[in-house]
Amino acid sequence: MAISAGKLRGLNRLSDRAGFFRMVAVDQRPPIRNRIRETRGEAAVTWENVGAVKAALLRALQPYASAMLLDPGYALPxxxxxxxxxxxxxxxxxxxxxxxxxxxxxxxxxPAWSPATIRRAGADGVKLMLFYRPDAPAAVNDRQHAFVREVGEGCRAADIPLLLEPLVYPLGEEDASAYAESADKRPELVIETVREFRKPEYGIDIFKLETPVPNTLVPAPEGEGSDVADTQAAFAKLDELLDRPWVMLSAGAGMEPFRRILTYAFRAGASGYLAGRAIWADAFRAYPDMDLFESRLRTGGIPYMAAINALLTEYGTPWTSRPFARDDAMEGEGEGWVASYPG
Structure with missing residues (x-):
């Protein structure tokens, strides 16, 4: 199918020349604020101190990424x-x-932010994290469905790609000081979430997905047991449901668990990753020593990115090979595009 001009440009900007998404998240807020609070005290949780951590992550990691995910509160300004x-x-x-x-x-x-605001700020895409459970009360899910439709329509109007990050969460749990994988997450919760939001009415261009199998239970993909086959089948189900590109989130998984997750995901058809803490959390334990933090990013985070980038090249599926992009066409292309695009 043809892709609108702005969305096509955005997808190309977010990926590398091979069509892979190698995206690093520095938009985290609670994990960074919490570490500053724990090591330096409440008074040190300032805009400048949080921003300095994000600047360090950008300097070290963006040379090895195709795109960076920023927040408008700290990282961008x-x-x-x-x-x-x-x-x-x-x-x-x-x-x-x-x-x-x-x-x-x-x-x-x-407040007052929208896809149009993000487009005006110069971004190539909108990231929307959505707390979602298919088994949540109907009133909750009706609200979340309407909310995503509204954002999707805003992205269509601004002609900017929308990346949706749905997260399973513990029902009734009001503390989200730092996201952690839900202890009662089951594969069907992730799969049914994808089944809902793949509908065209939501306007999703990229899915950022969590592992359908809890990260502590993901077996080494090099094995041959039934647990390996069952895990691969769960990831394959995600791919079967989608004609859009999908990438994996790390959700706070450690380096080795995330490597395992990525192997299954790339074999199943994922087009990349959008990860933060799996890449830089170990280095961040050196904080508040900023020199040591940046040194550990160079000696730990960068080699890890090189390893998962190689894994992506070996097993991943370029987004340009996904069913929705196979025509390699821009919507309305041709002599009449200049007149048709404004409409």
Whole structure:
């Protein structure tokens, strides 16, 4: 199928020349604020100190990424001078804080922010994290469905790609000081979420997915047991449901668990990753020693990115090979495009 001009340009900007998404997240807010608070005290959780951490991540990691994910509260306004203009940029639309309704979570955006705002800020894509459970109360899910449709329509109007990051969460749990994988997550919760949001009415261009199998239970993909086959089948189900590109999130998994997850995902058809803490959390344990933090990014985070980038090249599926992009066409291309595009 043909892809609109702005979305096509955005997808190309976020990926590398081979069609792979090698995206690094520095939009985290609670994990960084919490570490500063634990090591330096509440008074040290300032805009400048949080921004300095994000600037360090940008300087070290963006040379090995196709795109960076920033937040508009800290990363973009503080660290913009360190951005490489040759790299793609995603901006996150949601706040990490949420409202509660009947024991379920309702996603909130930054006040007055919209896809049009993100486009105006110069981003190549909109990232929307969505707390979602198919088994949540109907009133909660009705609200979340309507919310995603609204954001999707805004992205269509601004002609900018929309990346959706749905996360299974514990029902009734109001503490989200730092995201952790839900202890009661089951494969069907992730699979049914994809089944819902693949519908065209939502306007999703890229899915950022969590592992359908809890990361602590993902077996080594080099094995041959039934657990390996069952895990691969769960990832394959995600791919069967989607004609769009999908990438994996790390959700706080360690380096080795995330390597395992990526191997299954890339074999199944994923087109890349959008990960943060799996790449840089070990180095961040050196904080507040910023010199040591940046040194460990160079000696640990960068080699790890090289390893997962090689894994992606070996097993991944370029987004340009996904069913929705196989025509390699821009919507309305031809002599009449100049007249048809404004409509």
């Amino acid at each position: 503080y660290a913009h001078r360190f951005l490489d203009p040759a790299k793609g940029m995603l901006l996150t639309l949601e706040q990490f804080e949420f409202d509660m309704l009947q024991g379920g979570r309702l996603t909130k955006t930054y």
